[in-house]
Amino acid sequence: MFAAYMHSIREAVNKRMALVLIGLAVLFALILFFFITIRTVPTGESVIFLGPHPLGPAAIAVPAAQSEEVKVTGTLWLFLAIFAAVPLLVSALEKGWVELTLTKGVARWKILLGCYFSGLTLYAATLCVAMLPTAIYLWAKTGVGIKPLLIGILIETFGFASLMSLAAFASLARTGAALPIMIAVFVDILAPFLANRQQTFFALITSDTWRGVFNWVYKILPKPSELMNASTRFIQYGSTGGWFPFWTTGIFVVVLLGMTMWLLERKSL
Amino acid sequence: MDDAIQMTNPAIETQDLHKKYLTLRRKEIPALNGVSLRVERGTIFGLLGPNGAGKTTLLKILLGLCDSTSGTARLLDSSPGDTRVRRRIGYLPEAMRIPDYMKAKPFLRYMGRLNGVPSSTLKTRIPELLEQVGLGGVKKPAKAYSKGMLQRLGLAGALLNDPELLILDEPTDGLDPLGRKQVRDLLQGLKAAGKTIFLNSHMLSEVELVCDQVVILHQGLVARQATPEEFTRGTGECLVRVAQVSDTVRAAAASVTGAADWKENTLRFAPKDRAQLNALIDKLRAVPVEIESVEPVKNSLEQFFLKVVTGEDQ
Numbered sequence: 001m002f003a004a005y006m007h008s009i010r011e012a013v014n015k016r017m018a019l020v021l022i023g024l025a026v027l028f029a030l031i032l033f034f035f036i037t038i039r040t041v042p043t044g045e046s047v048i049f050l051g052p053h054p055l056g057p058a059a060i061a062v063p064a065a066q067s068e069e070v071k072v073t074g075t076l077w078l079f080l081a082i083f084a085a086v087p088l089l090v091s092a093l094e095k096g097w098v099e100l101t102l103t104k105g106v107a108r109w110k111i112l113l114g115c116y117f118s119g120l121t122l123y124a125a126t127l128c129v130a131m132l133p134t135a136i137y138l139w140a141k142t143g144v145g146i147k148p149l150l151i152g153i154l155i156e157t158f159g160f161a162s163l164m165s166l167a168a169f170a171s172l173a174r175t176g177a178a179l180p181i182m183i184a185v186f187v188d189i190l191a192p193f194l195a196n197r198q199q200t201f202f203a204l205i206t207s208d209t210w211r212g213v214f215n216w217v218y219k220i221l222p223k224p225s226e227l228m229n230a231s232t233r234f235i236q237y238g239s240t241g242g243w244f245p246f247w248t249t250g251i252f253v254v255v256l257l258g259m260t261m262w263l264l265e266r267k268s269l
Numbered sequence: 270m271d272d273a274i275q276m277t278n279p280a281i282e283t284q285d286l287h288k289k290y291l292t293l294r295r296k297e298i299p300a301l302n303g304v305s306l307r308v309e310r311g312t313i314f315g316l317l318g319p320n321g322a323g324k325t326t327l328l329k330i331l332l333g334l335c336d337s338t339s340g341t342a343r344l345l346d347s348s349p350g351d352t353r354v355r356r357r358i359g360y361l362p363e364a365m366r367i368p369d370y371m372k373a374k375p376f377l378r379y380m381g382r383l384n385g386v387p388s389s390t391l392k393t394r395i396p397e398l399l400e401q402v403g404l405g406g407v408k409k410p411a412k413a414y415s416k417g418m419l420q421r422l423g424l425a426g427a428l429l430n431d432p433e434l435l436i437l438d439e440p441t442d443g444l445d446p447l448g449r450k451q452v453r454d455l456l457q458g459l460k461a462a463g464k465t466i467f468l469n470s471h472m473l474s475e476v477e478l479v480c481d482q483v484v485i486l487h488q489g490l491v492a493r494q495a496t497p498e499e500f501t502r503g504t505g506e507c508l509v510r511v512a513q514v515s516d517t518v519r520a521a522a523a524s525v526t527g528a529a530d531w532k533e534n535t536l537r538f539a540p541k542d543r544a545q546l547n548a549l550i551d552k553l554r555a556v557p558v559e560i561e562s563v564e565p566v567k568n569s570l571e572q573f574f575l576k577v578v579t580g581e582d583q
Contacts, residue, residue, distance in 0.1 A: 003382035014370035096366025100426065103332045104383035105356030111383070268335035 003106075004114025005121075008088045012122050017084035021122065024080070025130035028072075032134040036065065038141050046142050058142035062135075066149050067232035069131050074156050074228035077127065081160060082184045085119030086167040090177040098269050109261035112168060116257070119164050124157045148235045155231035155240070158249065162222030163188055165253045169260045172267065192225035194218040222249040278346050280434050280465035281308035281331060286340035288326050288489075300326040302489035303340065308467055308482070310433075313460050315476040315497075316469040317570075318486035319578045324469050325363075327486065328438060331467075332360055345434055356384050359432035361423045363439040363469075369412035373404055373422055376411070377429055384430040391429075398425040403451065416443030424452070428459075435459060436467045441475055453479050477501065477570040485577045492577045500573045506566040507546060509536045512559035521556050525549040537566065 012018035037049045038058070047054050048061035055061035091097065092115040102108050131153070135146045166187055167180035193200045194217060201214050226245035233241045240246070288301040301323045308314040318324045329335045330342055333349040347354035367376055374395055381391045399405045402421040411419065420443050427435060440456075441449040449472075456466055456479050470476050476483060477497045485493045493500070511518060514534045522529045522536055525548050530537045540546040546563070553560060 003379060007379050010375070011368060011370075014368070091368070094366060096362070096364050097368070099332075099334070099360070099362035100365050100367075100380065100423075101383060102334065103355060103358070103360045103362075104380065105352045105354075105385050105430075106383045107352055266336075269329070 001106075001110040001114040001117075004092070004101075004111040005118050006114075008092070008115040008118035009121065011091065012084065012088055012118065015087070017087065018122055018126075021080060021084050021126045022129055025126040028130040029133045032069070032131075033137070036134060036138070038138070048138075048142075058138070058144055062138050062142060062144040063148065063236045066131065066135060066152070067235040069134075070149075070152050070156060070232050070235060071228065073127050073130060074159070074224075074231065077130070078123075078156075078160055078163070078188060078224065079185065081119075081123040081126065082163060082167070082181055082188070085122050085160075085164060086171070086180045086184060087177045088115045088119050088122075089164070089168050089171045090180060091115075093171055093174050095174070102269060108264045108267075112261065112264055113257075116164055116168055120157055120161050123160045124153060127153045127156060148238060152231040152235040155227055155234065158246075159222070159224035159227035159231075162224060162227075162249045162253050165256045165260070166222070169256050172260060172263055187221060188224055191221065191223055194221065195223060195226050219248060220252065222252045224249075278310075279307045279343075280310045281306070281314075281342075281344050281467060283307075283327075283331075283342045284340055286327070286330065286342055287338045288323070288330065288335070289338045299489055301330075301337070301340075304486065304489070304491055305340075306484055306491055306494065308465060310465050311460065311463050312481040313456060313466040313468060313479050315480035315483040316467065316486060317471075317473065317476060317483060317574055318492075322486040322578075323489040324486055325438075328436065328469060331436065332358075356430060357433045359427035359430060359435045361420075361427040361435075361437045361440055363442065365419070365423050367411040367414075367419065367422065369410060371411045372409070373399055373407060373411075373425075376422065377426055380426045381429045386430050394429060394431075395425075398428055401425070401428075401455070403448070417445060417448055420444055421448070424455075432464065434465045434467065436469075438469045439471065440468065441470065441472055449475065473570045473574055483570070485574060487578050493573075497570060500570050501568050503565045503567050504539075506537055506539045507563060508566055509538070509549065509553070509563050510534060510561040511536070511553060512561055515558075517556055518553065518558050521552045521558075522549060525552050534561075 009018075035051050038046055039049055041047050046058045047056065048058055048065065049055065050065065055065060089112065092101070092112055101111055131149060132146065135149050138144055139146050163184040167184045170180035170183045173179055194214065197214050197218060202211055205211055205214070223245040227249060230240040230242075230245060233239060284305050286301050286304040287299070289297045289299050291297060304323070304327060316324055316327070326335070330337050331344060331349050333355065342349050345354050345357055377395045377398070378391055381395070386394070396405065399407070402425045404418065404421050404425065407418070411422070414422065420440065424440060427437065441452050444452060453475065456468070459466060468476065468480060480497055483495060483497055483500060484491055511534050514531065519529065519531065525545065526536070526538045540549070550560060550563070
């Protein structure tokens with residue numbers, strides 16, 4: 001599995017996908033560095049400024065700024081990462097390549113799982129490149145630690161993992177990258193609407209049966225938007241505000257990945 | 270199992286192998302209709318057949334890429350899906366796709382690691398193999414490779430784990446005559462080292478030159494299995510070539526052979542026995558006419574193959 005993981009990382013770098021993402025992450029980090037400054041006000045307190053606007057004392061402003069960064073990465077970044085990471089899964093099952101790899105002395109599922117984890121690594125690494133330099137700088141200057149941010153990044157990566165598991169499942173169809181990307185993007189867009197279904201779908205649907213269906217769809221599907229909210233909440237307040245999105249998404253990931261691996265092992269190629 | 274017993278067991282054995290593909294409308298399309306074959310260890314075995322005969326399906330089943338509908342397949346005393354046995358097999362697919370950016374060494378390193386070859390072995394084996402297949406010193410990525418170079422790289426990949434059984438799908442496809450000769454020599458060398466080679470090829474002349482056993486697959490069945498010598502053995506006819514043909518020469522020949530089949534200065538006939546052939550030569554020498562050559566007429570593997578697939582040999 002490690003060989004497949006490393007191969008997939010190299011593939012991401014060689015196909016420029018990882019480089020584009022990391023390049024954007026560096027740009028994001030530079031912008032943060034440029035706009036975020038620390039000034040000491042006459043009371044002797046360290047205040048964080050975003051451009052000319054004061055955000056508040058460091059103990060409050062640093063977590064607030066970081067949770068805002070996570071919101072950006074949890075939306076725009078996640079979309080970019082889907083486009084960059086899903087092709088890694090698809091290329092692992094491409095005709096002409098599977099004849100070389102899946103005839104070797106290693107279980108098929110290990111190869112796909114290696115590619116899956118390389119996609120997650122790519123996402124987590126670019127989040128770190130984008131946010132950690134500023135966070136470390138602020139930590140050094142204000143003493144506000146980076147641990148909550150690191151946990152926030154892990155939660156975000158977990159949300160991404162749920163979308164990648166959907167993409168992995170769809171990639172078994174071996175019809176190219178379009179279908180897995182579309183499914184992952186669709187579920188990512190649908191998730192906040194399902195989370196707020198009382199205000200969205202239920203405003204249009206009055207049938208109890210259909211409302212029940214939507215409730216179940218919400219329970220079953222992964223919840224990347226709620227995980228992003230949990231991440232920002234954790235960075236700001238040190239609490240995730242409930243474990244429901246975590247364990248339901250966890251079950252979804254484990255079951256879907258398990259099913260994907262099981263089907264792959266039995267699939268006629 | 271005892272090693273000695275294992276060595277006497279065939280490298281590949283299939284019994285009554287059936288494979289049916291299902292269309293989306295649940296319609297069954299048969300690909301294999303009961304293939305039984307046996308590939309002895311230490312031999313080169315050729316698989317022939319027209320397009321759609323079921324060769325690719327058979328290879329896929331042997332490599333564990335797809336399951337058979339019924340029947341059994343055994344490779345090196347194990348089932349095709351066994352990952353441990355796959356580490357003892359080398360495979361060169363016909364249509365392989367190597368990522369454009371990949372260079373030879375990283376590609377081979379990855380293939381080796383998937384097959385559990387230790388890094389220390391790969392360090393020495395990869396340069397050796399690249400030299401052996403004529404790619405030593407090639408630094409460019411796969412996208413700049415010719416078809417022949419890709420084929421050579423694939424061959425190196427198949428040999429990386431020093432396999433007991435080598436399954437090659439069109440190994441000389443895209444190679445120039447020199448490359449084909451190198452591959453033939455390589456296969457003979459591997460056979461001499463006790464390896465078993467299962468060769469799927471459309472290059473009948475190649476198969477004829479290297480294989481110990483040949484199977485012709487047709488419509489999902491083994492149509493013929495024999496040695497190349499059996500396939501190409503004499504037809505019982507002779508070609509007698511003389512320096513000049515005249516009516517006297519024709520008459521002399523006809524007195525021995527009866528109605529004679531002349532094409533320019535070559536007579537084709539089927540002698541009843543050696544005495545009749547000698548009598549013909551004596552008559553012709555008595556004309557007198559100079560005899561340039563006498564040679565038996567042999568079937569080529571291609572002729573035999575065409576007879577089998579067109580049903581002419583029935």
